[in-house]
Amino acid sequence: MSMSLNPYLCLEGTTREAVYFYEKALGGKVVGIMTFGDMPADPNHPMSDEMKKRVMHAHLKVGDADLMFSDTYPGMPFQPGDTVQIALHPQEEARAREIFAALEDGGQVVMALQKTDWSPLYGIVKDKFGVTFQVNVPGEQPQK
Structure with a gap:
């Protein structure tokens, strides 16, 4: 993993x-x-x-x-002062869903997991301790 x-x-x-x-x-x-x-x-x-x-x-x-x-x-x-979040970058969508669900337990979904222009699966959740996490499955990187 x-x-x-x-x-x-x-x-x-x-x-x-x-x-x-x-x-x-x-x-x-x-x-x-x-x-x-x-x-x-x-x-x-x-x-x-x-x-x-x-x-x-x-x-x-x-x-x-x-x-x-x-x-x-x-x-x-x-x-102000509530400006730091933690960005998580699991490689697999299934793992991203597991992590998001675990953090959501007792917390609050800020942005549901969804496909975005930069990621096949991205969402924001605030856990029960008030810590905000961005869960982002990396998309394909453009070729240079």
């Missing part, structure tokens, strides 16, 4: 600034930054120009470790 995990920082509109701050402070290297505007447009959920500029996902490599980030979506609750 193969799985990795990493911290995932959720910020309210300051992710881009934070990524470059931590890159310099920790001697890391920015792997990539994707904005909400980079995603395919959905006419049922139009985005403001400000929202399109917000960071949907950023990846900073620090040594052998991965640090990931995202800005909140407007309207999502944001509590």
Whole structure:
């Protein structure tokens, strides 16, 4: 069974600034930054120009470790100090479902497991201790 995990920082509109701050402070290297505007447009959920500029996902490599980030979506609750989540990356969808169900027991589903543009199976769950986990089965990586 193969799985990795990493911290995932959720910020309210300051992710881009934070990524470059931590890159310099920790001697890391920015792997990539994707904005909400980079995603395919959905006419049922139009985005403001400000929202399109917000960071949907950023990846900073620090040594052998991965640090990931995202800005909140407007309207999502944001509590300063409650900004670190744990991202889990099981390779198998069956294992992802097992982990999600175990974390959901006594907790709360924030986003049900579902197919996304970046993953065959992704979801967010807050466990009974108030810790938020993102469960993400890695999708196929684009060929370079």
